[in-house]
Amino acid sequence: MKKKHWSAKLSLMLIALVIVLAGCQPVGSVDVSKVMSNLFTVKSSEGASSVTLELTADPAASITPEEKRAIELLNGFKVEVTEMKQQSPTELSAKGSLAYANVKIPFHLVLSDMIYTIQIEGAKKPIVIGNSAAIGAGSALPTTPELQKQIEQLGQKAVEAMPKFSSFFTSNFPNPKTISAEAANVTVNGEALQLQKLHVELKGSELVGLIKGFLTNVLKDEEGLKQFIAALYDVYAPFLKEMVKAGSANAEGDTGALDSIMPFLENKTLAVEFIYTFLKSNLEQVVASFDQSLNSLPKNEDGKSVQDLLNDNQSLTMDLYVDAENVTRKSTSVLLLTLPDSAKHGLKSIKVTSSGEVWNVNKPVTIDPIDTTGGVVEWMNKSGRLTSSKLVASLDPKSDLYKLLKDELNITKKEVNLTVSSEVSIIPGLTPFNDQGTVMVPARFVAEQLDADVEWDAAKQQVTITDPLSGNVTVLTINSTQASVNGQLQTLEKAAVIVEGSTYIPVRFVAESMNAKVGWTQETQTVGIVRE
Incomplete structure (x- = not known):
C-alpha cells in the first residue's frame, strides 16, 4: 500500500471536514456557532464514547501478505471509553478498551498538568508521556530555564485559548448544503432529555466552495481576524521572547535579525497590526486567484485533480443533540472516504463511525487517578522524541498488545539506507564515508533512526548509545578501537572519530549492537541497515 502517499491526502480531507463543521450560521432555534464554540468551553463533565474503524479491501489489489494482514487486523478496530471524567480543561481520566479481531485490551488514561499517564494491559508499568514540547537533550535549540518554563506552559495556554480560536472559525465558515434542526427525545446516561437534534451532511464536493467562502468572510472580518491574531500573540509571544533572548545570547557574530523581531514581541498592538496587514494582503491575492490556483494544482498519477478526488464519495454525516445552553450532550457521526487507485494500495474505502454522550456538565467531577507508586515508564526518550521502540520495550512480550504492535504491525521495523562518499562527508552528521574498506557512519543519526538514545560526554570524549528495544x-571512546557493550569490551574495525563535530563509527558495529543487519549494494554504493 502507498501509505505515505495517501496518509497526507487523508489527513487534509479530515482536517477540512472538521474545520468546516466548526463553522455554520444559526439553524432554526439552534445557534450552530455557539454549539461548536461550547465544545471548547465546557470545564467539567462525565461521559462515554466509541470510535470504530472499518476498512474495505480491494480483492483485486496486488498487496503483500503483511499489508493484507494489517488491513484484516485494523478492520473493525474499536476504541471504547466507558468512563470519561473531566475535572477541568487540563485534567481528565478515561477508562475503556481497545478491541480488534477477537482481542480486547483494557486501558486507563489520565491527563494532569499536561502529562499523560497510561495504564494498559500488557504494559510492565504505567507509561508516562511528559510535556512533548519540552526541549530534549539532543535538540539544537538554545535552552534557558526561562525558555523551558515557557515551553512547558504552551500546552496549558493553548487549551485556555481554544474558545477564542474556535470562535474565529465558527463565525466565518458558511453552512454546508444539508443542515437542519428539530426537536428530539433522547436518553443520556439513563436520563430522558428533550434536546435539539442538529443534523449535518457534508460531501467532499462542497469543501472547495466552503473553504473559498471562509477565506472571503475572513477578509471582511477585520475585527475578528485581529482578535484571532491577538489571541495567538498572548499564547506564543512569551515563548518567542525567551527564544529570541536565548538565541541572541548563544549567537556568534551579528544578531541583527533576532534583535529586529523583539520590538514586535514587546508591543502587542504593533505585532497585531503588522501581522494583520501582511495576512490581509496575502489573503486578497489568494481569494482573487483561488479558482485559477486550484486548477493549476498538480494531478495525481491517474490524472485526477483535487476536484475529482473531493467528490460525493467522500462524506461526513453527523448528528449533534444539544440542550438549551447549546451544549452537545450526545453525538453520532460517520466519516466515509472512498479511495481511488484501490488496486494499487489495497483499500477501497475507510469508514470511521463514532458516538458519544456527556452528563454532569460543568458540575463537580473528580478524575480517577492511576497508582504510580510502583514506578513508571517514561516513553519520551532523552532527545525529546516519542519512539515506537520505547513503547514496545515497555510491554510484556507475551501480551496481546506487544504481539499486535511488534509482530503484526511491525512498528519497530527500521530501515536506514545511506549512500557512501569516497571521501570524508561533505554533510557532517548525515553522510557516511569509506575508510579503507570500513564504512563509517554518523553515530547519532543512525542510532536515532533505530530509535536509540545518544549521549555525549565531552570530558571523557565518549558516546553512549542506549537501545530501548534490546x-x-x-x-x-573517540580514537579508541575498544568499545563496551553492556560492560563487555569489544574491538572495533576502526576507531570512533570526530569529523567536523560529528562522531563516526563502523556501521557493522553500531548495527549489530542493536540487533540489526547490514547490507551493501555495490551498484549504488549504498549501505543498508535493517532491524526487524
Whole structure:
C-alpha cells in the first residue's frame, strides 16, 4: 500500500471536514456557532464514547501478505471509553478498551498538568508521556530555564485559548448544503432529555466552495481576524521572547535579525497590526486567484485533480443533540472516504463511525487517578522524541498488545539506507564515508533512526548509545578501537572519530549492537541497515 502517499491526502480531507463543521450560521432555534464554540468551553463533565474503524479491501489489489494482514487486523478496530471524567480543561481520566479481531485490551488514561499517564494491559508499568514540547537533550535549540518554563506552559495556554480560536472559525465558515434542526427525545446516561437534534451532511464536493467562502468572510472580518491574531500573540509571544533572548545570547557574530523581531514581541498592538496587514494582503491575492490556483494544482498519477478526488464519495454525516445552553450532550457521526487507485494500495474505502454522550456538565467531577507508586515508564526518550521502540520495550512480550504492535504491525521495523562518499562527508552528521574498506557512519543519526538514545560526554570524549528495544548500552571512546557493550569490551574495525563535530563509527558495529543487519549494494554504493 502507498501509505505515505495517501496518509497526507487523508489527513487534509479530515482536517477540512472538521474545520468546516466548526463553522455554520444559526439553524432554526439552534445557534450552530455557539454549539461548536461550547465544545471548547465546557470545564467539567462525565461521559462515554466509541470510535470504530472499518476498512474495505480491494480483492483485486496486488498487496503483500503483511499489508493484507494489517488491513484484516485494523478492520473493525474499536476504541471504547466507558468512563470519561473531566475535572477541568487540563485534567481528565478515561477508562475503556481497545478491541480488534477477537482481542480486547483494557486501558486507563489520565491527563494532569499536561502529562499523560497510561495504564494498559500488557504494559510492565504505567507509561508516562511528559510535556512533548519540552526541549530534549539532543535538540539544537538554545535552552534557558526561562525558555523551558515557557515551553512547558504552551500546552496549558493553548487549551485556555481554544474558545477564542474556535470562535474565529465558527463565525466565518458558511453552512454546508444539508443542515437542519428539530426537536428530539433522547436518553443520556439513563436520563430522558428533550434536546435539539442538529443534523449535518457534508460531501467532499462542497469543501472547495466552503473553504473559498471562509477565506472571503475572513477578509471582511477585520475585527475578528485581529482578535484571532491577538489571541495567538498572548499564547506564543512569551515563548518567542525567551527564544529570541536565548538565541541572541548563544549567537556568534551579528544578531541583527533576532534583535529586529523583539520590538514586535514587546508591543502587542504593533505585532497585531503588522501581522494583520501582511495576512490581509496575502489573503486578497489568494481569494482573487483561488479558482485559477486550484486548477493549476498538480494531478495525481491517474490524472485526477483535487476536484475529482473531493467528490460525493467522500462524506461526513453527523448528528449533534444539544440542550438549551447549546451544549452537545450526545453525538453520532460517520466519516466515509472512498479511495481511488484501490488496486494499487489495497483499500477501497475507510469508514470511521463514532458516538458519544456527556452528563454532569460543568458540575463537580473528580478524575480517577492511576497508582504510580510502583514506578513508571517514561516513553519520551532523552532527545525529546516519542519512539515506537520505547513503547514496545515497555510491554510484556507475551501480551496481546506487544504481539499486535511488534509482530503484526511491525512498528519497530527500521530501515536506514545511506549512500557512501569516497571521501570524508561533505554533510557532517548525515553522510557516511569509506575508510579503507570500513564504512563509517554518523553515530547519532543512525542510532536515532533505530530509535536509540545518544549521549555525549565531552570530558571523557565518549558516546553512549542506549537501545530501548534490546536493552543494550554501548559506550565508545573517540580514537579508541575498544568499545563496551553492556560492560563487555569489544574491538572495533576502526576507531570512533570526530569529523567536523560529528562522531563516526563502523556501521557493522553500531548495527549489530542493536540487533540489526547490514547490507551493501555495490551498484549504488549504498549501505543498508535493517532491524526487524
